[in-house]
Amino acid sequence: MALVTLSDIQAAADLVKDAVVRTPLLRFDDGLWLKPEVLQPVGAFKIRGAYHALARLPEDVRARGVVAHSSGNHAQAVAYAAKLFGVPAVIVVPDTTPRVKVVATRSHGAEVVEVPMTERESRARELADERGATLIPPFDHPDVIAGQGTIGLEVVADLPDVETVLVPVSGGGLISGVATAVKALSPSTRVVGVEPELAGDAAESLRAGALVQWSPEDRARTVADGLRSEPSELTFAHMRAYVDDIVTVSEEEIGAAIGRAARQARLVVEPSGAVALAAYLARPTGWAASGRTVAVLSGGNVDPEVFARYL
Amino acid sequence: MALVTLSDIQAAADLVKDAVVRTPLLRFDDGLWLKPEVLQPVGAFKIRGAYHALARLPEDVRARGVVAHSSGNHAQAVAYAAKLFGVPAVIVVPDTTPRVKVVATRSHGAEVVEVPMTERESRARELADERGATLIPPFDHPDVIAGQGTIGLEVVADLPDVETVLVPVSGGGLISGVATAVKALSPSTRVVGVEPELAGDAAESLRAGALVQWSPEDRARTVADGLRSEPSELTFAHMRAYVDDIVTVSEEEIGAAIGRAARQARLVVEPSGAVALAAYLARPTGWAASGRTVAVLSGGNVDPEVFARYL
Incomplete structure (x- = not known):
């Protein structure tokens, strides 16, 4: 590897x-x-990895937007990085996510999609496929x-x-x-x-x-x-x-x-x-x-x- | 001026x-x-002025130590700066100063002298005279x-x-x-x-x-x-x-x-x-x-x- x-x-x-x-x-x-x-x-190191991942995308790919599934700091980081690049972001969160985090993510201009916990990953992949957007994983x-x-x-x-x-x-x-x-x-x-x-x-x-x-x-x-x-x-x-x-x-x-x-x-x-x-x-x-x-x-x-x- | x-x-x-x-x-x-x-x-900008004031003293003068009267951030800053220069510091505080601040000032190696509020400035001047130490004012x-x-x-x-x-x-x-x-x-x-x-x-x-x-x-x-x-x-x-x-x-x-x-x-x-x-x-x-x-x-x-x- x-x-x-x-x-x-x-x-x-x-x-x-x-x-x-x-x-x-x-x-x-x-x-x-x-x-x-x-x-x-966004209050966490996550902006370093998320911003770098977006920066490395070819411009035409990045322009189609990014998707992340996370209720935490990675979601905020992807939303914030997308705002800096002026591209759309969709963040998939479990429907149990505290309201304050949903509001914070939306404040960066991201679309927030709330789904049952077990459907987070699959729904994020579907959304990425539907829109031609790129999934930004939190660490892998x-x-x-x-x-x-x-x-x-x-x-x-x-x-x-x-x-x-x-x-x-x-x-x-x-x-x-x-x-x-x-x-x-x-x-x-x-x-x-x-x-x-x-x-x-x-x-x-x-x-x-x-x-x-x-x-x-x-x-x-x-x-x-x-x-x-x-x-x-x-x-x-x-x-x-x-x-x-x-x-x-x-x-x-x-x-x-x-x-x-x-x-x-x-x-x-x-x-x-x-x-x-x-x-x-x-x-x-x-x-x-x-x-x-x-x-x-x-x-x-x-x-x-x-x-x-x-x- | x-x-x-x-x-x-x-x-x-x-x-x-x-x-x-x-x-x-x-x-x-x-x-x-x-x-x-x-x-x-020390958690405050005061270290900039206090350290600079000590740095500007002739070495033989600085070696005789410094005195400050303050119960606040300036006291911590003078004590901390004196520790960095390896010279003695005396901090004169009102006898109403919270214990936690006295302990914090002592933790930088300073001698803390507690006096009635109204005697702070005069006692600090006396101590400076007695010891040949330099008074470091908080702003003037x-x-x-x-x-x-x-x-x-x-x-x-x-x-x-x-x-x-x-x-x-x-x-x-x-x-x-x-x-x-x-x-x-x-x-x-x-x-x-x-x-x-x-x-x-x-x-x-x-x-x-x-x-x-x-x-x-x-x-x-x-x-x-x-x-x-x-x-x-x-x-x-x-x-x-x-x-x-x-x-x-x-x-x-x-x-x-x-x-x-x-x-x-x-x-x-x-x-x-x-x-x-x-x-x-x-x-x-x-x-x-x-x-x-x-x-x-x-x-x-x-x-x-x-x-x-x-x-």
Whole structure:
């Protein structure tokens, strides 16, 4: 299977630079720096991969529009990227999606189609076929992975002697891109994934050396609603090649990290976006031994009531 | 009275660059970009002026230490800057200061001296004399003003066609520096100060053409606890030279802006830090007419209970 390369990611960085915020590294304590992707438009790293995927489409193909199925940050990112390119976007969401997210997606000019949960993927494919539009997957695509990898370039540029990079893991698009970039530029840097214990399928898979499936019901137990997907063959191949380890954090540790990020870094971070910080905070001795560490704060779209609970 | 110049500010930018975060401009909506100074170490722009003031001291003078009187962000900034230079810092605070702020200041290695409110300034001067240390004022000093002005350089570099810059006003160090830089680089850009209605002394002064004093009791009514100081002769001279106007916002508008910054920009902003955004949001029609606008979010140190109230 062909893996994404450093030069793919470097090319992506050039294509996304006008649409993406060059996020700074923020020093959190003596050993930790935060990469605050919550500052991106749409509040999450997803804009990097989504915008890059649209940028790579031939102009006549892109003009026919794009389709995504997601109720989360990927939907917002595709809608926002489509707006920047001036092309139509259709977002297929489960009919259980909170009204506020439907409104947010429509605010970027996207058409939102609500369907029963089980029909999301099939309906998205049908819509793409009917309209000649292109389906933009949330992680299982080389252009999406390369876009997310631009975070890795920035981390190494800003902190060349970084020893450990902590990255949230769900479908694996983010860590695939980041690990590819970091290992190419700084082979001795450790790239460590972080999952909720309650959705720890990628951690188990990496240790087993093969994809281990957890049921959607099991993965749905965590408060980290952006980390309930499972890796694809493509992202798992990147993880096996470039990721040193995947660790897990408890629900309590995730909540504590949200509070610390708000109080100590003045950032609003969603549960899924806080797992890397949670891993650092929960294991200060272990990480202290591993030196200069970066935690990717991947997103900040959280219901105010949920957020307030952790302040 | 000699005013700070563009070249003073450019020299300051060079001196502070390793201690200060180069904050990005974050697009908030079609007309507004945020300058998120909440991302600075210590959570506020104050590190720019404090670090610059320390950097400008002769090495033997700096080695004898620094003194500041403040219970707020300036105290944290002086303590943090002193730690970076490896010199002692004494921070004089009123004995009514919340424990959490005393602990935070001590966490930077500073000595904290608690005195009755009315003795703050005199005790700080005494301590400086006794120890041969240097008093670092919060705003009434050219080096502090030049340090804060580095924000203006960054705004114009990142958004050269900015038409309006909105800046919180208290003692006036921030707006003095920002206005000096912005007007020198982009004379047609409007620089507009923002104060709480309940501490609107600078707005009244600028319109009167002379410093108008409000009582400390009156200025203490606003929730924006960082905006209760009054301009000095030095900062007022900069305002008269370079500031186009100062507008005021209500307590309700400040609270609404805190909520919008959290939900829409994923930033924790303190009441004092939110007034510029509040002015933009409260007058969308007026500002829309004035084109591309930047609001400086000056700080993010807010008690979690106060913050949660506005989510």
